[in-house]
Every structure is written in structure tokens, then in C-alpha cells.
Amino acid sequence: EDKVVQSPLSLVVHEGDTVTLNCSYEVTNFRSLLWYKQEKKAPTFLFMLTSSGIEKKSGRLSSILDKKELSSILNITATQTGDSAIYLCAVEPGTYKYIFGTGTRLKVLA
Amino acid sequence: KAGVTQTPRYLIKTRGQQVTLSCSPISGHRSVSWYQQTPGQGLQFLFEYFSETQRNKGNFPGRFSGRQFSNSRSEMNVSTLELGDSALYLCASSLAPGSRSTLGWVGEQFFGPGTRLTVL
Numbered sequence: 001e002d003k004v005v006q007s008p009l010s011l012v013v014h015e016g017d018t019v020t021l022n023c024s025y026e027v028t029n030f031r032s033l034l035w036y037k038q039e040k041k042a043p044t045f046l047f048m049l050t051s052s053g054i055e056k057k058s059g060r061l062s063s064i065l066d067k068k069e070l071s072s073i074l075n076i077t078a079t080q081t082g083d084s085a086i087y088l089c090a091v092e093p094g095t096y097k098y099i100f101g102t103g104t105r106l107k108v109l110a
Numbered sequence: 111k112a113g114v115t116q117t118p119r120y121l122i123k124t125r126g127q128q129v130t131l132s133c134s135p136i137s138g139h140r141s142v143s144w145y146q147q148t149p150g151q152g153l154q155f156l157f158e159y160f161s162e163t164q165r166n167k168g169n170f171p172g173r174f175s176g177r178q179f180s181n182s183r184s185e186m187n188v189s190t191l192e193l194g195d196s197a198l199y200l201c202a203s204s205l206a207p208g209s210r211s212t213l214g215w216v217g218e219q220f221f222g223p224g225t226r227l228t229v230l
Contacts, residue, residue, distance in 0.1 A: 031216075032216075032217070034218070034219065036221075041223055041224070042200055042221040042222060042223050042224050043153075043200075043221050044221075045218060045219070045220055045221075048217070048218050088152075088153065090153075090219075092216055095166050096141075096158045096160070096165040096166040096216055097143065097155045097158055097166045097168070097216070098143070098155065098216065098219065099155065100145075100152055100153035100154075100155075101152070102152040103152060
């Protein structure tokens with residue numbers, strides 16, 4: 001059965017810290033992996049990673065896909081309180097759907 | 111460009127009733143997916159539509175159904191509501207080329223604000 005596992009489940013850091021969130025997957029036919037940020041509303045799209053695009057960066061956020069290890073990491077440097085959210089990872093196993101992990105809840109303290 | 115819109119934003123129903131939720135995708139997007147989000151289960155895939163065709167569905171009972179119209183707008187219906195159907199229902203749209211070379215490809219999905227359904 002296809003599955004996506006995120007770790008850690010939750011994380012508390014102080015402003016300025018760097019955090020690394022993990023996503024591992026077991027799917028039969030990997031097509032893409034997406035990262036989302038969810039605050040008190042709908043998930044906001046961050047990155048999409050595919051076989052042809054395994055590294056993405058936007059400001060303080062960056063993500064890498066490791067197809068050999070079947071995993072991805074999301075890095076956030078110089079964290080701010082506004083980064084507090086649930087970060088979701090989703091994988092498309094080539095069946096017109098995404099499978100989501102349960103998310104990592106990040107809290108950044110001032 | 112306007113984002114994904116969902117109506118209504120909030121709904122309160124009682125057990126046994128039925129409900130219809132609506133989703134209008136981003137202009138030009140042809141794929142619409144629906145998800146149920148609950149604190150215990152996270153985001154669970156309901157179904158995906160492309161050009162009025164359901165291409166995949168999740169492991170939900172037949173009480174959950176959906177459809178897509180020619181303008182890509184989509185609706186989902188839940189009949190005979192149960193307490194456990196209380197959740198945030200999210201709709202997401204994507205361009206989804208849908209060509210042979212991209213078989214199974216949904217691509218970047220963008221979410222609407224969701225409809226929060228409460229079943230009493």
C-alpha cells in the first residue's frame with residue numbers, strides 16, 4: 001500500500017534556528033512530491049519536486065528530493081514566528097491522486 | 111488570477127441529511143480533486159476529476175459522490191450524513207495536462223479555502 005510518512009510529528013524551535021523536516025514515501029510509481037504549508041486554513045503550495053527537478057529554493061525555504069532514499073527534506077533557515085504552521089508532504093503515485101503525510105507541526109518561539 | 115473558490119464556507123447539518131459542496135477551480139485548470147481533512151486522519155483523498163471524468167477515487171463509502179461540469183466546476187455530495195462526516199472538505203485544482211506522456215500526472219495542486227461541515 002502506498003504511504004507517506006513525515007517526521008518529526010512536531011517541533012518547537014526559537015526564532016533564528018534552522019529546521020529540517022523529513023518526508024519518506026513508499027509508492028509504486030512515483031511521479032511528483034509536493035510540500036505545503038498549512039496555517040489555520042487551506043494548505044498553501046510551497047514546492048513541487050520531480051525526477052527532473054530534485055531541488056527547489058525560495059527565500060529561506062529549500063527542498064531536496066532523494067529518489068534513491070525515497071525521501072525529501074524541507075529546510076527552513078533563520079526561522080520566524082510566521083513560519084509556525086503544519087507542513088504537509090504529498091506524493092503522487094501516478095494514479096491521478098496525491099497521498100498526504102500527517103504533517104509536521106512546527107512552532108517557532110519568539 | 112482568482113484562486114480556487116469553495117461554497118459554502120460553513121455548513122451545519124443533522125444526521126441523515128445530505129449536502130452538496132461546490133468548487134470552482136482556477137481559470138484554465140481542468141483537474142479538480144477533493145479531500146477530507148480531520149484531526150485524526152489528516153488529508154484523505156476522495157476523488158479526482160478531469161474533463162468531467164472521474165479518474166480515481168479514494169476509500170470512502172458510496173455515500174460520497176462527485177461530478178465535474180464542462181466548465182471544470184465540481185460538486186461533491188454526501189448523502190445520509192453521519193457524525194463522522196464532520197470535517198473540513200478541501201478542493202484542489204491543477205492544470206493536469208492529461209496527455210499520454212503524463213499518464214497519472216496531476217501536477218501542482220492549489221487548494222481552496224475549504225468547506226467546514228459539522229454534522230449534529
